[in-house]
Amino acid sequence: MNKFDVNQLDLHYGDTHALKGINLPIPEKKVTALIGPSGCGKSTLLRTLNRMNDLIENVTIKGDVKLEGKDIYQDRNVAALRMKVGMVFQKANPFPMSIYENVAYGLKAQGIRNKKILDETVETALRSAALWDEVSDRLNSPAFGLSGGQQQRLCIARTIAIQPDVILMDEPTSALDPIATHKIEELMDELRKKFTIVIVTHSMAQAKRISDKTAFFWMGELVEHGDTEQVFSAPVDERTRGYVNGDFG
Amino acid sequence: MNKFDVNQLDLHYGDTHALKGINLPIPEKKVTALIGPSGCGKSTLLRTLNRMNDLIENVTIKGDVKLEGKDIYQDRNVAALRMKVGMVFQKANPFPMSIYENVAYGLKAQGIRNKKILDETVETALRSAALWDEVSDRLNSPAFGLSGGQQQRLCIARTIAIQPDVILMDEPTSALDPIATHKIEELMDELRKKFTIVIVTHSMAQAKRISDKTAFFWMGELVEHGDTEQVFSAPVDERTRGYVNGDFG
Amino acid sequence: MRRHIEDKIALSLIWGGAGLTILLLVWMLWHILSNGLSHVSWEFISSAYTTVGKTSGIFSMIVSTIYMVGLSIAIAAPIGIMTALYLTEYAKPGSKLVKVIRFCTESLAGIPSIIYGLFGMTFFVVTLGLGFSILSGALTLAILILPVIIRTTEEALIAVPQAYREASYGLGSSRIYTIWRVVLPSAMPGIVTAVILSTGRIIGESAPVFLTAGMVTRIPESVMDSGRTLTVHLYKLTQELFTVHEWNQAYATATVLIVLVLLINLMTKWIASRFNKASY
Amino acid sequence: SNTVTVSGSTSVSGIMEVLAEKYQATQQDVVEVQSTGSSAGIRAAKEGTSMIGMSSRDVKDSEKNEVTQEIVMAMDGIAVAVNNANQVQDLSIEQVKKIYMGEIKNWKEVGGADQPIVAVTREVGSGTRGAFEDIMGLTRKINDVTVTAISPRAQVGSGNGAIKTLVANNPYAIGFISLGSVDDSLSAVSIEGAAATKDNIKSGSYGIARPFVLLVNNQPADEAQQFLDFIMGTNGQAIVAEEGYIEVN
Amino acid sequence: MNQTIAAPAQEFELKNSALLEALSQSSQKVDWVGRFFNLLFLLSALIGVLSVATIGYFLVLEGLPAIQFAGLSNFLLGVDWYPPALYGIGAMIVASVVSALGAVIIGVPVAILTAIFLAEVAPKWLANIIRPAVELLAGIPSVVYGFFGLVIIVPAIESTFNVPAGSTLLAAIIVLAVMILPTVITIAETSIRAIPRTYKEGSYALGASPMFTIFKVMLPAARSGILAGVVLGVARAVGETMAIIMVMGNSTAMPGSLLDSARSLTANIALEMSYATGIHASSLYSTGIVLLVFVMILNTSLVVLNRKRVK
Ligand SMILES: Nc1ncnc2c1ncn2[C@@H]1O[C@H](COP(=O)(O)OP(=O)(O)OP(=O)(O)O)[C@@H](O)[C@H]1O
Ligand SMILES: Nc1ncnc2c1ncn2[C@@H]1O[C@H](COP(=O)(O)OP(=O)(O)OP(=O)(O)O)[C@@H](O)[C@H]1O
Ligand SMILES: [Mg+2]
């Protein structure tokens, strides 16, 4: 079953036509990778999935994005959507608070004050993000004291804590060193069992390593999508072939 | 003959050990690519070659960098060094002036006022940067009106205008779309005939396409360097192999 | 070579300009402090001002100044901060309403302070019948500092990394929760700076103050009483400089004002740095 | 305790502050004195913003109304003062008038050194200036309206204090101030041979004098009436005399 | 490495049902709180608008009678200030313009050079001493500047130029020039520092000297910020009242030279405000209107200038 169905999606930033008639199904509990050269619209598409583009001025969107069959742009409750569709950003962006507060943030924002629920959820989330062992003894120290890779896992934990179905990731490892990147990729391998994951990456190698499905974008168009295997080994479109062969980009 | 010889170079940013005992010869009139995962020290090494790191506080440098046999850190005339070793940055950074003024800038900085010399040099530089045909009719309009790729070529023209021997490029195409990238790569193919080029790139494909020599960095160390062919097809070090095979990074 | 000479000239101009500034600065501070410091005593600061008696201290002026600062800030800070929040967090940038609000706050910033005095005297003192009082003065000054608070707070809010907001919204938080938990704490140093800058402004004003709050030298007992701030006092003194005693008072009052401004500046820095540390 | 609000003439303020301090020492009520100028004091009393208005000149017919009464609390001379360094000791009314009209510009024309004259005046609307102009005939008619004849080149100081400062510090200056505020920082010249003293004013030989008028409501508040009683009583009038003004009755 | 990852699959079967319930409840609510704050903040924002409207309304209401009485051109161009008969503020307009202009001509170049010094030339330790001192100067009440002018500048002018009275336009110009220094320095320095490092790097990479870089790239790039500082400085100079009253002599005649006494628009208001009634009082409000229009013209013209140059 598809988690998302993107239909004939057009997106403009003012006069810039950033997404052109995108049609993309995103299957449940799979990892879908969005790849393509810089500026092709990967991040833009990702951010339409939890309506993060609402925060930007002058964005006009046509077409529709269905989450479990319901158009997310019809439903007025954006907060509920965003709780269901969590997001992890390129640069780890923990809040300037303690580790504990970071993870509990999303729950507290919903008015949950029950200490027991909070404690449990924080622990579960940190365990699921493979961070618990490293931070359990300093939950009350500032999140900024963590290394880049730990911060990124903290951001994942924070997202998991609000019990989403989908996790969107925008180049989550591009600012990390290889070892930290490896840890995150291992983690994603665990998460895919429970969550639908959509990841933007500039690294074709990473897409190959971690994704089930790959979608290739080119200057606002979705050129090709399908099983990762197939996109990389037997691309249909010439541009895809050029890109995955390293002729450009 | 080698243009540069980097010997036992150590560089610290405060406490961060960013370059660790680097030994690297850079041959004349060849394209040398510096590759490696994020934060490994590529940009740092590049910027030691024209002493751009002098602008940053708290940098300590040990070892030496020889340009044509002479240690550039002994010579006090940094301006002369920088005229000999031009630089193009990741994000095109034209000055807020007209196209003409941008290209003439370096000459004027040397006190050259002769209109004829300036005119000629500007034209030659723009031609060499494959930009003349596109801008010859609007030399006096602001450089900001150009597209990203044109701006980057303008920056190359600006550098060529001061007649350098070496051109350093720090990810010059990473902010450009594939078509603009292609144009710059074509241009570099022309430039290699006259200049020594050192380029930092995050794209292995690009390194393969354009460079004669490749140096692979890993967390501040120079792991391996040699002919591009050899580094990609038969890497000696395990880390290099992992990286070029896309096992990480 | 020619460039070399031009460089030398440019460099000497820069040193010259800076030198002149420093000279003026040191001269002015030295002149006032050297003449004033010796006349600043505990008695001068803590005793009342009398025409008849022996003491001519500035205690009541200090009290009036504190009243004026406290009340003006209490009125302007919440309004200013909420306005800034509206402009940065709620309103659609570029909408007509925002343009109107921005135009108005910017106009407020451009209005010379004497006009505030004129307005305050007509509107608060007479039309609203508040009389010459700390309240009239504080209301007038509150409008006067509103743009400072709005603009500085706005800058602080804009400087809050967008990543925090995105992260917070990404977790399904509401706008007000995001503001309260993430945006305001991060902007706090800027907001504190705004408040302290305004404090300086209030302390420094004279015309709009005595046109609305009067210049009675008594310690005000309520906000409906008139009062004389330190700066107004200095102005009054400078208008009556004939005995050595009055000269000394003027220098001493100027010294106190300079020290006060110095303290305010140091406090701004200290608070900003503390907050920077506190926000990890 | 109750507050008595008093505002107006800067000339009257001097003595009023002394009266207020002495009065407050004897009982509960407090007195607020604002020195805003005569016209403002008259207006404040009429509008009821102050309980007592002070004027250092006669209240004009146009300023009178039915609800307020005038009380003359003292008489005061206006001293014509020059710098202590100035040898000129005596001036005629005509000379003073010409100086202020800008017709006499050098001290030697009135028997002083060959030095320019700097005429200093109070601001338009000041009671002192009003009385001075009336007595000295320093008025003229423009469009049937009486206006000042004092030269627009005269420097203007706000309040007796400002004039004193200017005259005390400028050897060329001449100014006019309330006789009660004259001290040895400057010297009052005699007019038509008569020194500016209380006795000469009482006898009428020094003619530049005016009343200090208090303007109050016909039915003043109790606290205001009490204060008025104090001023007009023996104690109050003794203070008036003590401070160098001429007591009434 | 795999041990570090707990078994999330299992943990998540235990999805906290209380939590899920709480979450689903909270997402149903109508956002009354949000609407309330939206309205509250909007109302606050409107207070500024209301203030401007009220000030404008009162100024016009109070000021119009005098302009009607005197006639607009007589009011603006007349040089005779004889209330209650003639209301001409021509001389005061000249005094305000000349004093502010003079202050800018002297103060701004010095301020910009100092800003460059602080941002680019001075060694760090020195800049760290001077900067707070400049900030201190920015916070000092203008009355203190006036006081300084009164006791130092005015006598100095008397002796230097051998004039009978030192309270002159020149004294005001000097005091104002010193007064606007800190404002312009602080803003100019901030905007020079705000220039992207890439400009400097680009210039150095072409072998340009630091001076050439500063004057050819940095200053032009910082222009709009510097202009903003100048506008603020000019506004401060035009709007200054008490310091000017203390040093400019306040005579109403048209000044013939910089060594004449003069009265600014602001001083005119402050001096006669307390005394005035009727048309005279109204004329001071109209003086205020003129002052305001003046400041507004200044602001917009510099904004326009700025926009044009940037293009
Ligand atoms: N906020 C915005 N306003 C205007 N244009 C934008 C905005 N964000 C992105 N764009 C433009 O939309 C296009 C797609 O941008 P997007 O960020 O989605 O690219 P991307 O594929 O994520 O690139 P990258 O690999 O560099 O992150 C680009 O041309 C970009 O310049
Ligand atoms: N100005 C600086 N101050 C302190 N540390 C720095 C500075 N610049 C770089 N570093 C650190 O030095 C190391 C090498 O940085 P460098 O910019 O050379 O990496 P890079 O290989 O160019 O990476 P990227 O691909 O992200 O550009 C990194 O750890 C970086 O954090
Ligand atoms: Mg992106």
Ligand SMILES: [Mg+2]
């Ligand atoms: Mg780099």
Ligand SMILES: O=P([O-])([O-])[O-]
């Ligand atoms: O202040 P006056 O007494 O001159 O009105």
